[in-house]
Amino acid sequence: xxxxxxxxxxxxxxxxxxxxxxxxxxxxxxxxxxxxxxxxxxxxxxxxxxxxxxxxxxxxxxxxxxxxxxxxxxxxxxxxxxxxxxxxxxxxxxxxxxxxxxxxxxxxxxxxxxxxxxxxxxxxxxxxxxxxxxxxxxxxxxxxxxxxxxxxxxxxxxxxxxxxxxxxxxxxxxxxxxxxxxxxxxxxxxxxxxxxxxxxxxxxxxxxxxxxxxxxxxxxxxxxxxxxxxxxxxxxxxxxxxxxxxxxxxxxxxxxxxxxxxxxxxxxxxxxxxxxxxxxxxxxxxxxxxxxxxxxxxxxxx
Amino acid sequence: xxxxxxxxxxxxxxxxxxxxxxxxxxxxxxxxxxxxxxxxxxxxxxxxxxxxxxxxxxxxxxxxxxxxxxxxxxxxxxxxxxxxxxxxxxxxxxxxxxxxxxxxxxxxxxxxxxxxxxxxxxxxxxxxxxxxxxxxxxxxxxxxxxxxxxxxxxxxxxxxxxxxxxxxxxxxxxxxxxxxxxxxxxxxxxxxxxxxxxxxxxxxxxxxxxxxxxxxxxxxxxxxxxxxxxxxxxxxxxxxxxxxxxxxxxxxxxxxxxxxxxxxxxxxxxxxxxxxxxxxxxxxxxxxxxxxxxxxxxxxxxxxxxxxxxxxxxxxxxxxxxxxxxxxxxxxxxxxxxxxxxxxxxxxxxxxxxxxxxxxxxxxxxxxxxxxxxxxxxxxxxxxxxxxxxxxxxxxxxxxxxxxxxxxxxxxxxxxxxxxxxxxxxxxxxxxxxxxxxxxxxxxxxxxxxxxxxxxxxxxxxxxxxxxxxxxxxxxxxxxxxxxxxxxxxxxxxxxxxxxxxxxxxxxxxxxxxxxxxxxxxxxxxxxxx
Numbered sequence: 001x002x003x004x005x006x007x008x009x010x011x012x013x014x015x016x017x018x019x020x021x022x023x024x025x026x027x028x029x030x031x032x033x034x035x036x037x038x039x040x041x042x043x044x045x046x047x048x049x050x051x052x053x054x055x056x057x058x059x060x061x062x063x064x065x066x067x068x069x070x071x072x073x074x075x076x077x078x079x080x081x082x083x084x085x086x087x088x089x090x091x092x093x094x095x096x097x098x099x100x101x102x103x104x105x106x107x108x109x110x111x112x113x114x115x116x117x118x119x120x121x122x123x124x125x126x127x128x129x130x131x132x133x134x135x136x137x138x139x140x141x142x143x144x145x146x147x148x149x150x151x152x153x154x155x156x157x158x159x160x161x162x163x164x165x166x167x168x169x170x171x172x173x174x175x176x177x178x179x180x181x182x183x184x185x186x187x188x189x190x191x192x193x194x195x196x197x198x199x200x201x202x203x204x205x206x207x208x209x210x211x212x213x214x215x216x217x218x219x220x221x222x223x224x225x226x227x228x229x230x231x232x233x234x235x236x237x238x239x240x241x242x243x244x245x246x247x248x249x250x251x252x253x254x255x256x257x258x259x260x261x262x263x264x265x266x267x268x269x270x271x272x273x274x275x276x277x278x279x280x281x282x283x284x285x286x287x288x289x290x291x292x293x294x295x296x297x298x299x300x301x302x
Numbered sequence: 303x304x305x306x307x308x309x310x311x312x313x314x315x316x317x318x319x320x321x322x323x324x325x326x327x328x329x330x331x332x333x334x335x336x337x338x339x340x341x342x343x344x345x346x347x348x349x350x351x352x353x354x355x356x357x358x359x360x361x362x363x364x365x366x367x368x369x370x371x372x373x374x375x376x377x378x379x380x381x382x383x384x385x386x387x388x389x390x391x392x393x394x395x396x397x398x399x400x401x402x403x404x405x406x407x408x409x410x411x412x413x414x415x416x417x418x419x420x421x422x423x424x425x426x427x428x429x430x431x432x433x434x435x436x437x438x439x440x441x442x443x444x445x446x447x448x449x450x451x452x453x454x455x456x457x458x459x460x461x462x463x464x465x466x467x468x469x470x471x472x473x474x475x476x477x478x479x480x481x482x483x484x485x486x487x488x489x490x491x492x493x494x495x496x497x498x499x500x501x502x503x504x505x506x507x508x509x510x511x512x513x514x515x516x517x518x519x520x521x522x523x524x525x526x527x528x529x530x531x532x533x534x535x536x537x538x539x540x541x542x543x544x545x546x547x548x549x550x551x552x553x554x555x556x557x558x559x560x561x562x563x564x565x566x567x568x569x570x571x572x573x574x575x576x577x578x579x580x581x582x583x584x585x586x587x588x589x590x591x592x593x594x595x596x597x598x599x600x601x602x603x604x605x606x607x608x609x610x611x612x613x614x615x616x617x618x619x620x621x622x623x624x625x626x627x628x629x630x631x632x633x634x635x636x637x638x639x640x641x642x643x644x645x646x647x648x649x650x651x652x653x654x655x656x657x658x659x660x661x662x663x664x665x666x667x668x669x670x671x672x673x674x675x676x677x678x679x680x681x682x683x684x685x686x687x688x689x690x691x692x693x694x695x696x697x698x699x700x701x702x703x704x705x706x707x708x709x710x711x712x713x714x715x716x717x718x719x720x721x722x723x724x725x726x727x728x729x730x731x732x733x734x735x736x737x738x739x740x741x742x743x744x745x746x747x748x749x750x751x752x753x754x755x756x757x758x759x760x761x762x763x764x765x766x767x768x769x770x771x772x773x774x775x776x777x778x779x780x781x782x783x784x785x786x787x788x789x790x791x792x793x794x795x796x797x798x799x800x801x802x803x804x805x806x807x808x809x810x811x812x813x814x815x816x817x818x819x820x821x822x823x824x825x826x827x828x829x830x831x832x
Contacts, residue, residue, distance in 0.1 A: 066723070067723065128426075132722065219737065219761075245778060245796075272736070
C-alpha cells in the first residue's frame with residue numbers, strides 16, 4: 001500500500017528525458033542551449049525550468065493563446081487585459097513575480113488567499129501540462145507591454161490628493177495608512193488595468209471590488225453595502241466582509257466589526273450600490289485622477 | 303506439536319467457509335435487494351433507481367435540530383473532494399482527491415486501509431484531480447482512475463486484485479465516476495470531453511478485470527448515427543460518460559448519460575446532431591447493445607453535458623426517467639420507449655423559446671457562440687451539473703441543485719492536437735450587476751413546476767439526499783451542510799464544515815443509529831443524533 005502523503009504536484013526538476021524526445025521544439029532549444037553552453041564555457045545561471053524553454057518558438061505563443069482562452073480568460077479577459085475578477089496581465093510588472101519561473105509557479109500552484117486557483121483545481125478550465133503552461137507564459141509575454149507602465153500624472157501630487165483633498169484615505173489604506181472600509185490599494189496599481197482603475201473611481205458600483213476569497217469557493221465576496229437593524233433597534237450601515245445563508249460579518253461606517261445571525265435581525269438589506277461616492281469630473285478632475293493613478297502605479301511598482 | 307499447527311490452520315480455513323460472517327459478501331442479489339438493507343449504502347446513488355433516497359427515518363423533521371457531528375476523516379489532500387461513500391455492514395468505503403481510496407470503521411471513523419494510486423506525472427484530467435466513489439461486489443471494491451484504468455481492490459486490505467487499462471490517458475481520457483456493478487459486471491464511462499476524445503462506456507468482468515464490452519458513444523462508420531457527424535469529426539467527437547448510470551432489473555436495461563460533443567463551444571466542422579452526445583442511453587447490460595436513446599441538446603455549442611444521474615420514477619403503470627438537464631430544462635422520459643413525456647424549464651433559459659415536433663426545446667440560432675461573444679443562459683457550468691439530484695417517493699418531489707448564471711460564449715477556430723484541451727472557445731461571466739446564485743429546487747415531476755426553493759448565496763456543487771424522515775440534506779459553497787424539511791423547504795439544522803461542499807451526501811446506520819455523511823473541504827463528516 002503506497003503512502004498517503006505523496007506529492008500531487010508535477011515534479012519540479014529537470015525535464016524528463018521522454019518529454020524532451022517527444023518535443024521537437026524543446027529539443028531545438030536544448031541544442032541551442034548546449035551549443036551556447038559549449039561556446040561560453042560558463043555555468044548556466046538558470047536550470048531549464050527557471051526560464052521558459054519554448055520562449056523563442058513563435059508557435060508557442062499561438063498555442064498558448066488557445067490555452068489562455070480556455071483556462072484563463074474567464075477572469076483575466078480576452079487578450080489578458082484583465083477582467084472584473086483577474087488582474088491585467090499585459091502589465092510588465094507582475095504582482096507575484098516577474099520571472100518565467102514565478103509565472104509558472106503562479107499558474108501551477110495558484111495564489112493562496114486570492115481567487116487564483118491551482119492549475120486544474122476548479123471548474124474554470126482544465127489541468128494544463130508543463131508544456132501548456134509554458135505556452136501560456138509565451139502568450140502572456142507576447143501581449144505584455146514592453147516597459148513598466150509609465151506614470152501618466154504626478155505621483156507626488158497624487159499622494160497629496162489621496163491623503164488630502166480627494167479623501168481616498170478615509171476608506172482605503174496604502175502601506176498601512178488610511179481607512180478600512182474599502183479595499184487596501186497597496187497592490188492595486190500593479191494588478192489592475194488603468195481602465196479598470198478609472199472605472200472604479202468614476203463608477204464604483206459598476207463592478208464591486210472583490211473581498212475575501214475562500215479556498216475552493218468559486219466566487220469571492222464582493223464589497224456589497226449592507227444595512228441592518230438589530231432586534232433591539234440599533235441600525236448599522238457598512239460593507240459585507242463575508243456572509244453565508246445564516247450569518248453576516250460586516251464593518252460599519254465607524255469601522256466597527258459586527259457579527260450577526262441573520263434570523264435574529266429585525267431587518268437586513270443588502271445593496272450593490274457601493275458606499276464609495278462616484279467621483280465624477282466635477283468632484284475629481286481628469287488631471288487629479290491621473291495624478292492619483294500615478295501614485296497607485298508608483299506604489300504598486302515598489 | 304508438529305501436527306497441531308496444520309490442523310488448526312485447516313480448522314480456521316474450514317470455519318471461514320462454514321460460519322456466516324458478519325461481513326458477508328456483497329452478491330448481485332443483495333445489490334438488487336438493496337431496499338431490504340437500509341442500514342447499508344451499496345452503490346453511488348444508494349440503489350439502482352438513482353433516487354439517492356434513504357428509507358432510514360430515525361433522523362426526522364422533529365429531531366433534526368439536535369444533529370451533532372460524530373467523527374471526521376481527513377484526506378489532507380487539496381482539490382475537490384467529490385466522493386459519495388459506500389457503507390456495507392459497518393465498513394465505509396470511499397475515495398479522495400488524487401485517486402485515494404480508503405475503508406473506515408464506519409462507527410468510529412478509524413481507517414482500516416488506505417490506498418493511493420501512483421499516478422503518472424503527466425495525467426491531464428479536466429476540472430480537478432477528483433473521484434466520486436466506488437462500487438462493490440463480492441470481496442472487492444472497484445475504482446476508476448485518473449490515468450484511465452479500472453482497478454479492483456480487496457475490500458478487507460485495499461490490495462490491488464486486478465488492474466485493467468481502459469484507454470491511454472495521454473490522449474485526454476480519464477475516469478472520475480463511481481462504477482456501477484450489474485450482475486458480475488463493473489460498468490464505467492470515461493471523462494475527457496475537453497480533449498476531443500471519442501467517448502465510451504465499458505463493462506469489465508468483476509472477477510478477472512477482463513473487458514466484456516465497449517459501447518462507443520460516438521458511432522463509427524457503418525453504425526447508425528454516424529451520419530450525424532461531419533467528415534472525420536466523429537473521431538474526436540467527445541460525448542464522454544462521466545456520471546454513474548442507473549439500472550432497471552425489470553427490463554434488464556441500464557441507463558447512462560453522455561456529455562458534450564467536442565470541441566465544446568464550436569459547432570463549425572461537426573455539422574449534424576452529433577449523436578450520442580448529450581444523450582440518455584438505454585443499454586443492455588449484458589452486451590452493451592443500445593436499445594434506444596434520447597438526445598437532450600442536439601449539436602451542442604454550450605458545453606451542456608447531460609451527465610446528471612438518470613432518476614427512475616414509477617407512477618402507476620408509467621415507468622419514467624426524470625432529468626434536470628444542464629441546459630436548464632427538466633425532462634420526463636418514458637423509459638420503455640425513450641419518448642419524451644414533457645419538458646419544462648427549471649432555471650433561467652434564453653437559448654430556446656419553442657418546441658420541436660417531438661416536444662423537445664428547439665435551439666435559437668442567435669444562441670450560438672460568436673467570435674465577439676453572445677450572452678446565453680444558462681452559462682457553461684449549466685443550470686445544474688454532475689451533483690446528484692434526489693427523488694423522494696414520500697413527497698413525490700424531485701430535488702435538484704440549480705445555478706443561475708449566464709455567460710458570454712465566444713468561439714474561435716482551434717486546431718485539434720491529441721491530448722490537448724480542445725474547446726474552440728472561451729467564455730466569460732456576463733456583465734449583469736447581480737452576482738451568480740444558486741438554489742435547491744423541489745420540482746413536481748408531474749408538471750415540472752417548482753414547488754419550493756431554498757436560495758444559496760452563491761452557486762453550490764453539492765448534491766442532494768432525501769430521507770424517509772421527511773428531510774433533504776444538501777451543502778453550500780459557504781461550507782454549510784443543511785437539513786431541510788422536504789415538504790416545505792425550511793431549514794431545520796445546519797453545520798459549518800469549514801469549506802465548500804463538492805459532493806452528494808448519503809445515509810447509513812450502525813447498531814440501530816442513523817448517520818448522514820458528506821465530504822467537504824478535505825474532510826468526510828458524519829452526523830447523528832446525540
